Amino acid sequence: xxxxxxxxGKKVALEISKRNYTIVGFSKICKVHRQTIAEIINRGMKCKxxxxxxxxxxxxxxxxxxxxxxG
Numbered sequence: 001x002x003x004x005x006x007x008x009g010k011k012v013a014l015e016i017s018k019r020n021y022t023i024v025g026f027s028k029i030c031k032v033h034r035q036t037i038a039e040i041i042n043r044g045m046k047c048k049x050x051x052x053x054x055x056x057x058x059x060x061x062x063x064x065x066x067x068x069x070x071g
Contacts, residue, residue: 003049008068009041015059030058044068
């Protein structure tokens with residue numbers, strides 16, 4: 001079964017910016033396509049858990065730190 005998660009796009013963008021990365025540069029670091037990262041940030045696109053793990057690892061965070069909080 002494929003697990004999909006929704007990351008907080010604003011938080012992802014903030015964390016990328018804090019580290020002075022561009023989306024293109026960060027995509028090379030975490031090995032996630034730049035378009036996928038842009039879709040998560042701009043449109044709140046759900047992503048595979050594996051993709052979320054790669055993004056979190058690239059930011060030295062836990063996936064839980066990047067999940068969209070409901071409410």
